[in-house]
Amino acid sequence: MPSTPPDVRCRIEINGLRKDFLANGREVVAVDDASFRIDDGEFVALLGPSGCGKSTILNMVATLIAPTGGTIKVDGAPVSFGKPVRHVGYVFQKDTLFPWRTVEDNIGYSLELAGVPIGERRTRVAEAIHQAGLDGFARFYPASLSGGMRQRVSLMRTLISNPEILLMDEPFGALDTHTKLDMHSVLLGLWERQRQTVLFVTHDLGEALTLADRIILLSARPGRVKQDFRVDFPRPRDAVALRETRQYAELFSKVWHSLGEEFARSRST
Amino acid sequence: MRRASTLFWQILIGLGALALWEWGWNLHERLPWLIPDLLDPYFVSRPSVIFQQFLSMSCLVGRDGNWTFGVDGAFAKCMSRSENNLWIATFVTLKNTLWGFLTGVSSGFVLGLLLGRSNRLSQIFYPYITAFNSIPRIALAPIIILAFGIGDASKVVTAWLVVVFLVFFNTFEGARSVDRDHINASRLLGASEWQVTRTVIVPSTMAWLFASLSPAISFSLIGVIVGEFIGAEHGIGRMIIEAEARGEAAGMMVAVFVLMIAGVILSALVRRLQAYLLRWRPAQTVGG
Numbered sequence: 001m002p003s004t005p006p007d008v009r010c011r012i013e014i015n016g017l018r019k020d021f022l023a024n025g026r027e028v029v030a031v032d033d034a035s036f037r038i039d040d041g042e043f044v045a046l047l048g049p050s051g052c053g054k055s056t057i058l059n060m061v062a063t064l065i066a067p068t069g070g071t072i073k074v075d076g077a078p079v080s081f082g083k084p085v086r087h088v089g090y091v092f093q094k095d096t097l098f099p100w101r102t103v104e105d106n107i108g109y110s111l112e113l114a115g116v117p118i119g120e121r122r123t124r125v126a127e128a129i130h131q132a133g134l135d136g137f138a139r140f141y142p143a144s145l146s147g148g149m150r151q152r153v154s155l156m157r158t159l160i161s162n163p164e165i166l167l168m169d170e171p172f173g174a175l176d177t178h179t180k181l182d183m184h185s186v187l188l189g190l191w192e193r194q195r196q197t198v199l200f201v202t203h204d205l206g207e208a209l210t211l212a213d214r215i216i217l218l219s220a221r222p223g224r225v226k227q228d229f230r231v232d233f234p235r236p237r238d239a240v241a242l243r244e245t246r247q248y249a250e251l252f253s254k255v256w257h258s259l260g261e262e263f264a265r266s267r268s269t
Numbered sequence: 270m271r272r273a274s275t276l277f278w279q280i281l282i283g284l285g286a287l288a289l290w291e292w293g294w295n296l297h298e299r300l301p302w303l304i305p306d307l308l309d310p311y312f313v314s315r316p317s318v319i320f321q322q323f324l325s326m327s328c329l330v331g332r333d334g335n336w337t338f339g340v341d342g343a344f345a346k347c348m349s350r351s352e353n354n355l356w357i358a359t360f361v362t363l364k365n366t367l368w369g370f371l372t373g374v375s376s377g378f379v380l381g382l383l384l385g386r387s388n389r390l391s392q393i394f395y396p397y398i399t400a401f402n403s404i405p406r407i408a409l410a411p412i413i414i415l416a417f418g419i420g421d422a423s424k425v426v427t428a429w430l431v432v433v434f435l436v437f438f439n440t441f442e443g444a445r446s447v448d449r450d451h452i453n454a455s456r457l458l459g460a461s462e463w464q465v466t467r468t469v470i471v472p473s474t475m476a477w478l479f480a481s482l483s484p485a486i487s488f489s490l491i492g493v494i495v496g497e498f499i500g501a502e503h504g505i506g507r508m509i510i511e512a513e514a515r516g517e518a519a520g521m522m523v524a525v526f527v528l529m530i531a532g533v534i535l536s537a538l539v540r541r542l543q544a545y546l547l548r549w550r551p552a553q554t555v556g557g
């Protein structure tokens with residue numbers, strides 16, 4: 001049960017966020033008046049049907065695109081377009097590993113940029129490779145890895161600089177069910193140790209329930225916050241065993257119903 | 270099995286062509302419809318004659334018709350007889366080709382990167398570049414010889430001119446098509462503008478640059494040869510022009526064969542380099 005300490009720090013605060021895109025001369029409202037907040041150490045899943053604006057919200061928090069309206073505050077300070085906040089890490093929906101760098105050079109990239117001396121870098125990279133279960137693959141290029149391995153490298157590339165806030169955009173979206181469950185265990189294991197603040201985008205309800213403390217359900221496009229569910233399964237969680245519990249099944253059907261309405265709406269538009 | 274039969278056909282065709290070249294002209298009188306006039310040894314010489322000519326031009330065989338190795342000082346004596354003997358000519362041509370290649374590739378890359386990444390610069394310069402590019406570069410060779418003299422500099426400049434545009438356009442395209450997501454990922458991992466350039470834009474553009482290296486080395490050789498045709502003290506190109514003036518078909522053919530071998534070796538080396546530098550690519554696209 002997550003008890004709420006009185007001095008809890010609000011890490012991400014989003015107010016009246018809006019994004020219009022101009023596509024083929026037509027205005028598309030991708031996100032409309034989305035508001036929510038995420039507290040320190042919370043693992044929040046942003047759930048919604050495809051095309052409802054999840055990536056758009058995340059990209060605005062990451063300062064990759066400029067909002068049309070509304071505000072985003074990280075640690076109380078408004079963020080501005082093109083100026084990434086130092087301790088915010090981002091794991092992309094798409095594979096963005098640098099294909100010309102080996103696994104170890106991809107993972108050590110941010111340390112290299114920060115000028116961390118080579119000795120320390122080596123130790124930290126080796127540790128990260130081990131944590132991700134990639135021993136023996138340090139000198140491989142991304143092209144010769146499987147999708148699941150690439151995603152683990154992406155994860156470690158972001159995690160190695162110990163970001164306090166982690167934005168993840170369907171990082172396991174392209175993986176098969178089995179690999180996905182594997183990755184959930186890996187991610188949960190890493191998160192239990194550091195308890196980063198996480199905003200995790202997904203359209204997979206099972207994934208959201210397995211990982212998150214809270215599920216923010218978005219409506220079909222234009223995305224706005226429809227409902228906010230607490231997921232208070234005990235931690236540490238077992239990604240596989242959890243799915244067989246009664247609480248899981250109950251919460252699943254409750255959210256599923258609400259999500260189903262949005263999927264239906266997203267198809268009819 | 271397949272490879273053995275391929276090799277068999279290759280050798281058969283090679284030998285057949287050589288035989289036709291060597292003895293075909295003897296049949297010209299009787300079978301004029303089969304043997305074209307072009308096979309006249311006056312124009313194309315004969316393999317056996319060309320081989321003899323090669324031995325004497327390379328000083329492997331002395332003027333007296335004997336092998337030079339083993340005989341003290343015979344090779345050196347033969348070499349000193351000509352300012353532009355086969356060895357010196359080959360060396361000079363290759364040296365200028367490499368310089369043209371290196372200067373052309375590096376300046377083309379820098380220009381392509383600058384213009385490819387700056388909309389402002391590319392808007393300003395693009396019309397000039399397209400205009401220049403539509404001049405057949407070889408047409409400028411006489412002007413370059415006039416301006417830079419008949420020494421090595423003019424050959425390097427001619428080669429540079431041919432190579433630089435090729436590399437420029439490749440790099441330019443490459444610099445424009447750098448994956449936005451890679452740039453974003455790099456920024457979010459803490460890269461400054463300069464670090465983004467160094468660690469993302471340059472390496473991803475490199476892939477495009479490497480693709481232009483093979484044609485670049487061939488172009489460079491062409492540039493040097495054309496420069497040597499127009500005016501030179503040394504080099505294979507000059508050797509061809511001189512042999513032509515003397516009506517020596519065999520001499521020209523030796524020079525052409527040396528160029529062919531040099532071209533094959535140079536592009537094999539460049540392909541090796543390319544495969545090494547692009548080793549991170551999935552196997553099937555290396556060199557593609």
Ligand SMILES: Nc1ncnc2c1ncn2[C@@H]1O[C@H](COP(=O)(O)OP(=O)(O)OP(=O)(O)O)[C@@H](O)[C@H]1O
Pocket residue numbers: 021022023028029030048049050051052053054055056057093203221
């Ligand atoms: N650069 C853009 N230009 C125009 N329209 C865009 C752009 N990016 C997104 N959109 C539109 O905004 C809407 C939301 O897109 P977004 O990528 O945020 O969806 P999503 O919820 O992440 O979907 P998915 O789950 O499929 O990744 C979509 O309708 C999309 O067409």
Ligand SMILES: [Mg+2]
Pocket residue numbers: 054055056093169170
């Ligand atoms: Mg998305």
